[in-house]
Amino acid sequence: MTTARTSDLWWKNAVVYCLDVETFLDWDGDGRGDFQGLTERVDYLAGMGVSCIWLMPFYPSPDKNDGYDISDYYALNPRLGSLGDFVAFMRTARDRGMRVIVDLVVNHTSDQHPWFRASRSSRDNAFRDFYVWVDKPPRQKKADLVFPDAEDGIWTYDEKTDQWYLHHFYSHQPDLNISNPVVRDEIAKLVGFWLELGVDGFRVDAVPFLIETGDVSLDPHTILRNLRSFISRRRGDSMMLGEVNLPYGELRQFFGGAGGDELHMNFDFILMQRMYLALARQDATPIREALSARPALAEGSQWAVFVRNHDELTLDKLSDGERQEVFEAFGPEPSMQLFGRGLRRRLPPMLDGDGARVRLVYSLLLPLPGTPVLFYGEEIGMGENLDVPGRLSVRTPMQRTDERNGGFSPAPPSRLTRPVAHGRYGPLAVNVAAQRRDPDSLLNWFERVIRRRRETPEFGWGACAVLDTAGDDAVLAHRCDWEEGAVVAVHNLSPEPRHVRVRLGDGKAFDRVIDLLASAEPQPLNGDMLEMKMDGHGFQWVRLQRKEGRTVP
Ligand code: GLC
Numbered sequence: 001m002t003t004a005r006t007s008d009l010w011w012k013n014a015v016v017y018c019l020d021v022e023t024f025l026d027w028d029g030d031g032r033g034d035f036q037g038l039t040e041r042v043d044y045l046a047g048m049g050v051s052c053i054w055l056m057p058f059y060p061s062p063d064k065n066d067g068y069d070i071s072d073y074y075a076l077n078p079r080l081g082s083l084g085d086f087v088a089f090m091r092t093a094r095d096r097g098m099r100v101i102v103d104l105v106v107n108h109t110s111d112q113h114p115w116f117r118a119s120r121s122s123r124d125n126a127f128r129d130f131y132v133w134v135d136k137p138p139r140q141k142k143a144d145l146v147f148p149d150a151e152d153g154i155w156t157y158d159e160k161t162d163q164w165y166l167h168h169f170y171s172h173q174p175d176l177n178i179s180n181p182v183v184r185d186e187i188a189k190l191v192g193f194w195l196e197l198g199v200d201g202f203r204v205d206a207v208p209f210l211i212e213t214g215d216v217s218l219d220p221h222t223i224l225r226n227l228r229s230f231i232s233r234r235r236g237d238s239m240m241l242g243e244v245n246l247p248y249g250e251l252r253q254f255f256g257g258a259g260g261d262e263l264h265m266n267f268d269f270i271l272m273q274r275m276y277l278a279l280a281r282q283d284a285t286p287i288r289e290a291l292s293a294r295p296a297l298a299e300g301s302q303w304a305v306f307v308r309n310h311d312e313l314t315l316d317k318l319s320d321g322e323r324q325e326v327f328e329a330f331g332p333e334p335s336m337q338l339f340g341r342g343l344r345r346r347l348p349p350m351l352d353g354d355g356a357r358v359r360l361v362y363s364l365l366l367p368l369p370g371t372p373v374l375f376y377g378e379e380i381g382m383g384e385n386l387d388v389p390g391r392l393s394v395r396t397p398m399q400r401t402d403e404r405n406g407g408f409s410p411a412p413p414s415r416l417t418r419p420v421a422h423g424r425y426g427p428l429a430v431n432v433a434a435q436r437r438d439p440d441s442l443l444n445w446f447e448r449v450i451r452r453r454r455e456t457p458e459f460g461w462g463a464c465a466v467l468d469t470a471g472d473d474a475v476l477a478h479r480c481d482w483e484e485g486a487v488v489a490v491h492n493l494s495p496e497p498r499h500v501r502v503r504l505g506d507g508k509a510f511d512r513v514i515d516l517l518a519s520a521e522p523q524p525l526n527g528d529m530l531e532m533k534m535d536g537h538g539f540q541w542v543r544l545q546r547k548e549g550r551t552v553p
Pocket of ligand 1: 065068069105169205206243310311
């Protein structure tokens with residue numbers, strides 16, 4: 001039901017779509033995507049039912065880490081457009097009823113940022129304490145390293161001033177000194193700037209590193225709470241979505257625990273990793289366990305669920321043996337793996353192009369308790385390009401047509417930001433234009449399931465429980481109840497057909513079952529049992545119709 005509360009906490013029932021302007025659509029023909037191109041395609045996203053666009057970094061940057069190395073927080077990378085183009089995009093998105101969040105990368109800057117240039121110039125300049133400098137680096141653990149392929153430590157010696165600076169990521173990304181109140185004021189100022197330009201919130205990069213302080217008198221979570229208060233004062237319905245890949249026990253605190261006064265949403269990295277393990281085993285137990293282990297959240301807090309993000313598909317929270325199982329199933333070649341902990345592939349190639357299984361996975365994602373976050377190109381089943389190094393293999397240009405460069409850009413292929421995918425998942429086989437014409441395409445399927453997901457707020461808002469499937473481990477059945485509504489999603493992870501029996505516990509309160517995805521006739525309930533015949537890799541979402549209730553279509 002739409003009430004003041006549900007529309008204020010808009011992120012609880014959103015469908016988020018992550019994209020990089022640089023790889024979405026090149027309008028001016030220079031080989032890079034730009035804001036004008038994106039603005040031209042806002043209707044495509046609106047038509048698909050996306051309700052919130054997450055923009056990866058678009059700021060000026062030497063581009064040594066795909067824009068996550070920022071050299072100016074108050075401008076656009078001139079190759080992507082001007083602030084005027086940004087505002088034109090924001091206006092168009094708002095006109096189509098969409099929210100926009102942007103990446104907030106303030107754990108570190110680029111070493112080309114004027115703050116760092118000043119900071120490293122002398123020990124006594126005004127910006128010295130914007131970064132973390134020491135005479136002698138503390139002992140480091142291998143586990144501290146985020147990029148073990150490129151760095152052998154998180155401290156780098158700087159000859160000029162004879163001290164070492166901290167960088168959790170690459171050495172060209174020095175960490176800001178969050179213990180310095182002036183740095184915290186600067187962060188508030190830049191957050192305020194983008195809010196003033198109309199953004200609805202932020203995807204906050206690398207949060208555990210960001211709030212790590214060298215100052216024992218400063219509680220890291222106070223930093224997050226203060227940032228939350230600040231953005232809420234500036235704009236009451238703004239939202240922060242955190243990148244916090246930690247076990248549930250620690251993660252809960254990043255929401256602000258029961259108070260819910262830190263990050264509004266956090267990605268569920270644990271569930272994502274357990275989902276791949278479940279797919280590899282064709283057994284839903286790892287998902288069931290993760291869902292049951294999730295801590296309870298405050299009403300305004302929300303999980304963000306995803307199948308793929310822009311980084312390596314990290315499997316770092318699985319045991320060595322479990323990770324190996326997923327590697328063997330979905331990325332056995334060393335070239336498909338990264339940092340010993342993740343995969344640099346997209347889903348369809350991992351599933352060997354099995355369309356039924358691809359749909360199973362996204363049918364599972366959308367109703368998982370939380371807010372689904374899609375990565376551009378998932379809606380058409382794009383694959384990766386393993387010729388492109390590292391994490392960038394999954395960040396190839398969006399494939400629009402079967403023409404040159406997949407219709408992404410009119411520039412000669414040698415001038416593109418990065419090469420398009422080729423072969424079985426290249427634009428000749430996978431592109432938006434062809435899928436728009438085909439009513440059975442993945443794209444048109446996505447449009448239908450997203451519409452249904454948005455019409456079913458129980459999945460985003462409700463109290464959710466994993467249901468008993470009479471000992472059939474391959475099947476996941478979960479139910480979400482919210483206000484008068486009760487919905488159940490059932491997914492068969494095995495290739496074998498199933499006769500599924502799901503015990504409801506309160507089945508007597510309902511008299512019919514309405515299929516939410518197919519146009520099947522409503523079915524009667526068998527006492528307390530929800531029974532259904534399912535194909536191999538089959539799925540169903542159903543609404544339980546209350547005996548006394550109104551018929552909700
Ligand atoms: C996060 C981003 C990643 C980036 C890193 C450093 O992990 O998701 O893409 O490289 O932070 O900013």
